[in-house]
Amino acid sequence: GAGVSQSPRYKVAKRGQDVALRCDPISGHVSLFWYQQALGQGPEFLTYFQNEAQLDKSGLPSDRFFAERPEGSVSTLKIQRTQQEDSAVYLCASSAGTGEYEQYFGPGTRLTVT
Amino acid sequence: DQQVKQNSPSLSVQEGRISILNCDYTNSMFDYFLWYKKYPAEGPTFLISISSIKDKNEDGRFTVFLNKSAKHLSLHIVPSQPGDSAVYFCAASGSGEAGTALIFGKGTTLSVSS
Numbered sequence: 756g757a758g759v760s761q762s763p764r765y766k767v768a769k770r771g772q773d774v775a776l777r778c779d780p781i782s783g784h785v786s787l788f789w790y791q792q793a794l795g796q797g798p799e800f801l802t803y804f805q806n807e808a809q810l811d812k813s814g815l816p817s818d819r820f821f822a823e824r825p826e827g828s829v830s831t832l833k834i835q836r837t838q839q840e841d842s843a844v845y846l847c848a849s850s851a852g853t854g855e856y857e858q859y860f861g862p863g864t865r866l867t868v869t
Numbered sequence: 870d871q872q873v874k875q876n877s878p879s880l881s882v883q884e885g886r887i888s889i890l891n892c893d894y895t896n897s898m899f900d901y902f903l904w905y906k907k908y909p910a911e912g913p914t915f916l917i918s919i920s921s922i923k924d925k926n927e928d929g930r931f932t933v934f935l936n937k938s939a940k941h942l943s944l945h946i947v948p949s950q951p952g953d954s955a956v957y958f959c960a961a962s963g964s965g966e967a968g969t970a971l972i973f974g975k976g977t978t979l980s981v982s983s
Contacts, residue, residue, distance in 0.1 A: 759916065761910070761912075782875070788971075795975065796975055796976075797958050797960075797973030797974050797975050798871075798913065798958075798971075798973050800970035800972070800975070803969065803970060811969070811970065814970070822913075824919055846912055846913070848912075856901045856903065856918060856962055857903065857915050857918060858915070858971060859915060860905075860912035860913045860914070860915075861912050862910070862911055862912045863912050
């Protein structure tokens with residue numbers, strides 16, 4: 756299909772390890788978002804890209820979280836020195852661009868930090 | 870402080886009856902609202918949306934109503950079907966501009982029994 760894809764779907768990391776989560780947005784979508792969803796909660800915004808520019812990173816919880824989208828397509832969310840509180844589902848969403856409110860989500864990556 | 874609230878964690882209805890899911894918000898600057906449906910181990914799927922300049926939007930079995938003065942919106946599903954059983958999230962556009970972060974409620978789990 757032509758939807759948003761994410762990999763890996765599941766990741767188990769030992770506390771202190773670095774992880775990298777990948778997002779492939781819908782082809783041609785200008786805007787890309789990362790969200791974090793804790794158990795029993797709604798998704799919470801982490802960061803936003805318009806093409807390769809990171810326009811908003813106000814939701815990143817600490818400087819251990821870093822996101823990039825170097826060519827304006829695929830994006831990677833990196834978490835350094837993972838902590839137990841980082842355990843969550845990380846969702847990527849894309850939208851066609853400015854003027855489009857609807858965001859289309861990938862299946863998410865479930866991160867478990869042990 | 871939650872800006873988007875879904876006060877009912879769960880709702881059970883019989884097949885063929887109406888399901889009404891409710892959502893309240895606090896920020897009067899929100900100008901676009903969306904409903905997403907989520908099955909286990911999948912990402913949220915866009916369902917229906919409404920602009921703040923409207924009070925109703927209908928798409929097949931799904932209708933969203935917006936009451937701006939009460940800062941309240943609701944999703945009506947008629948008739949409900951067992952396949953509608955899922956978690957439903959209400960979301961609002963955060964800054965009045967398309968392409969910015971969505972703010973989600975905690976979700977309501979709908980169970981439709983046959």
